[in-house]
Amino acid sequence: MNLTSPDSSLSSAATTKKRAASPRSARKPANTPPLPDHQPALQPGVASITHLTTKLAEYLTPAELKKVKEAYRFSDEMHLGQMRKSGEPYISHPIAVAEICADWKLDAQAIMAALLHDVMEDQDVKKDELIERFGAPVATLVDGLSKLDKIEFQSQIEAQAENFRKMLLAMARDVRVILVKLADRLHNMRTLGVMIPEKKRRIARETMEVYIPIAHRLGLNNIYRELQELAFSHLYPLRHRTLAKAVKAARGNRREVVSKILESVSTTLAATGINAQIDGREKSLFGIYRKMHNKHLSFSQVLDVYGFRIVVDTFANCYLALGTLHALYKPMPGKFKDYIAIPKLNGYQSLHTTLIGPYGTPVEFQIRTQDMHRVAESGVAAHWLYKDEEGNLSDLQQRTHAWLQSLLDIQKQTGDSAEFLEHVKVDLFPDSVYVFTPKSKIIALPRGATALDFAYTIHTDVGDQTIAAKINHEPAPLRTELHNGDIVEIITSPSSRPSPNWLSFVRTGKARSAIRHHLRTINLSESVELGQRLLSQALAMLNLNPVLAPIVVDRLLNESSAKSLDEIYADIGVGKRMATLVARHIMGLLENEPLVTPLLDMEGVAAPGKMDPVVIYGSEGVSVQLSPCCQPIPGDHITGQLKRDQGLVVHAEDCNIAKRQRNKDPDRWIEVLWGEDLNRRFDCRIKVLVHNDKGILARVAAEIGDSDANIIYVNMDDDKDQLMTQLIFTIQVEDRVHLARLMRNVRRIRGVTRILRDRTG
Structure with missing residues (x-):
């Protein structure tokens, strides 16, 4: 092939002969099966970087451009012979990714990482080699972009979660990681x-x-919209084709309306003296489908x-243009949003208004400065496109850095990759509410966030010590959902600690991870003790000695990625690992080893595997919870379920749930028994059907108190006109005998028709 210039154009075909002698080129390309003897070898395709270098020459120095070309040559050599599914040489993909990054004017290091982003994953190039050739920053970027294919995971979901965790943490340290990754995903989707x-x-x-949520969170609206359209077309191809056909058919019918609006708006704004650029745009197919x-x-x-x-051209003209439009067409009530005064989480600013246009058609307008x-179009990438001369961080950059820092905080408090990804997905939820602190500072939260989420957004310590909240100067429950414009005040106490119940209503990833971290930390010893008991019993079922030899512990820790045996015990105690699966894993480690010591009975014969019941005292803390659906109390026959992140949940045996x-x-269920000398009281519910007589509630409540029980909640029918009323009490009793005595006493009250224990949840 003829090259126009060695500096401006390089091709994979042109350097084939030179690379053939290199030891690196002997490395087998990934995903390239050997050709049969009778089939001629395919000639490598041509992938030129002329277009890329032309873009880069606009803003990179000659020295930086030279480094980029070195990265290209190395990547081309590593991917030599590797082809894409389309039949193109694989190097065409890194070049395309680099071109997308060049459109954002990312720096030379990011462009080099884009060209090299698959060499570690596909060709087993080590990070040390990249550091030696291209420097530590480029190697770190490439490492953050590489998947963890060499590690064995228990499931595809776990592997995916761990890959995302690695990528997002790398992004938190350097946002260029996610920009290159989004460019990579965009080309793959194309x-x-x-x-x-x-x-x-x-x-x-x-x-x-x-x-797509990450692109939205970073304000990369161009990529956000294109990825949405591409994902929609591949997820629902028939719906996409049908909708595209319908939009094309309607386009001609609406052309007259669009032309008329454009003409009238242009004329009116010009008459007002506003210099404006007006663009009419069609909503995306996915936007129409979603609506x-x-x-x-x-x-x-x-x-x-x-x-x-x-x-x-100016900030003031945004509002002047808004007033002009409202004078031209009537605005629709409730359809105005000021994202200039209160920007979106991703830094987006515009005025949005929907007007009733000609022929009664609703038309949306967005008004903004250049x-x-x-x-709005480039989001966080605008930091590279249009840098501040003094290098100051814009509000968008500060918000992005704060969010990226929150990813690191969540990682520190999170148990595993799946949980981390769950928290991050919550924070990527696009809709937001904007509330105020008592000092009028604006706080942005995801839609559905509660007063407790607000507390954790202020600071983790504030959330941990929260005891009450005021919304718009009125006391409100911590679970109260916040709305735009709410003024929220948090009341704390140094003695307050997070409750497991908080997890049922908090919305943000930061709040969830902080609560779970605290619960895990303060109850670590309880979880370790419970996990040790469960594993010992599981090992006994397999006739194995519960006292593990050091060599077995070392091998178990290496293969489970745990730091200590106590960590494995704690994971079992909170339900993240199954004791029976860990025991079977240990049995596998002991195969062909002289370390197996079967448990023997009195006759010297191996005892049959039987797991002893776990004894419950009700004072174990959050590692053992009594299920709220059936509320078991001592005297009930009970069974236990090991639930992930909740530990052992105890149910009544006859509980339908x-x-x-x-x-x-069935594998997550174990036998449990009540212990002796239970020095505490247990919650249970009773339903009392009574005649709607004056003072009946007081008489029933007094009898419950006289029976040495404590009332913690009471509810009754709203309809006061009925002859009968059902009272529902949540009370605290010692055991079934105590409850039976109380129910006999209440049944004797005049006006009580029926009393029964409620175990329906």
Whole structure:
């Protein structure tokens, strides 16, 4: 091939002969099966970087451009002979990723990482070699982009979660990691058509669940919209084609309306003296589909398919243009949003208003300045596109850095990769509410966040010590959902500690991870003790000695990625690991080893495997919980379920919920027994059907107190006109005998028709 210039154009075909002599080129390319003897070898395709170097020459120095070309040559050599599913040389993919990064004007290190991003994963290039050739920053970026294919995981889900965790933590330290990764995913989605349908759907779903929310969170709206369209087309190809056809058919009918609006708005703004750039745009197919799906509309009912963007020269003209538009067309009530005064979490700023246009058609307008438009389209990448001369961080950069720092905080407090990913996904939820501190500072939270989430957003210590909240100067429960404009005040106490119940209503990842971390920490000894008991019993079932030899412990820790045996015990105690599975793993480690010591009975014959019941005292803390659905009390026959992150949950044996869950997952159930000398009281519910007589509630409550029981909750029917009323009490009793005595006493009250224990949850 003829090269126009050695400096500006390099091709994979042109350097084949030179690389053939290199020891590196002998390395077997990934995913390239050997060709049969009778089949001629395919000639490598050509992938030029002329277009890339032209883009880079606009803003990189010659020295930086030289380093980029060195990275290209190395990547080309590593991927030599490797082909994509489309038949193109594999090097075409890194080049395309680098070109997307060049559009954002990312620095030379990021461009080099884009060119090298697959060499560690596909060609087994070590990080040390990249450090030696291209420097530590580039090697760290490539390492953050590489998957963990060489580690064995228990499941595909666990492997995926760990890969995301690694990538997001690398992103938290250097945001360029996620920018290159998004460019990588964008090119993969653009070329996804050659994949089999099942793989297309899997990759598209992964893109929709993780990468699109990240792009939105970082304000990368161009990529956000394109990834949405591509993922939609591969997830639901028939719906995408049908909707595209409908939009194309409607386009001609609405052209007259769009032209008329453009003309009238342009004329009116010019007459007011506002210099504006006006663009009419069609809503994306996914945006139309989402509106149809969420609001249960047909296509013909989605009227605002078109929107208009008005870019003005000054901040003040945004509001002047808004007033001009409202004078031209009538605004729809409740359809105005000021994202300039209160920007979105990702830094987006614009005025949004929906007006009733010609022929009664709703039309959406977005009004912003040129600077706002740059951030709206490029988000955090605008930091590289348009750097501040003094290098100061913008509000967007500060918010992004704060969010990235929160990822590191969550990682420190999170038990495993799946939990970490769960917390991060929560924080990627796009809708937000904006509330105020008592000192009028604006705090942005995900939709559905509670007063307790607000406390943890202020600081982890504030959340841990929260005892009450005031919303708009009125006392409110901690579980109260917040709304835009709420003023929230948190009341704390140094003696307060997080409750396990908080996990049932907090919304943000930071709050959930902090609560779980605290519960794990303060109850670590309880969880370790319970886990040790469960593992010892599981080993006994397999006739193995519960006292593990040091060599077995070392091998177990190496293969389970745990730091200590106590960590494994704690994981078993909180339900993250199954004692029976760990015991079987230990048995596998002992195969062909002279370390197996069977447990022998009196006759010297191996005892049959039988797991002794776990004894429950009710004072174990959160590592053992009594299920709220059936509220077992001493005297009830009970059974135990090991639930992930909740430890041992105790049910009554005849609990319907327990029966259903036991049928679904029998391996997580163990035998449990009540201990002796239980020095505490237990919650239970009773229902009392009474005549609607004056003072009946007081008489029943007094009798419960006289029976030495404590009332902690009472509820009754709202309908006061009925002859009969059902009272529901949650009371604290010692055991079944105490409860039976109380029920006999209440039954004797005049006006009480029926009393029974409620175990329906």
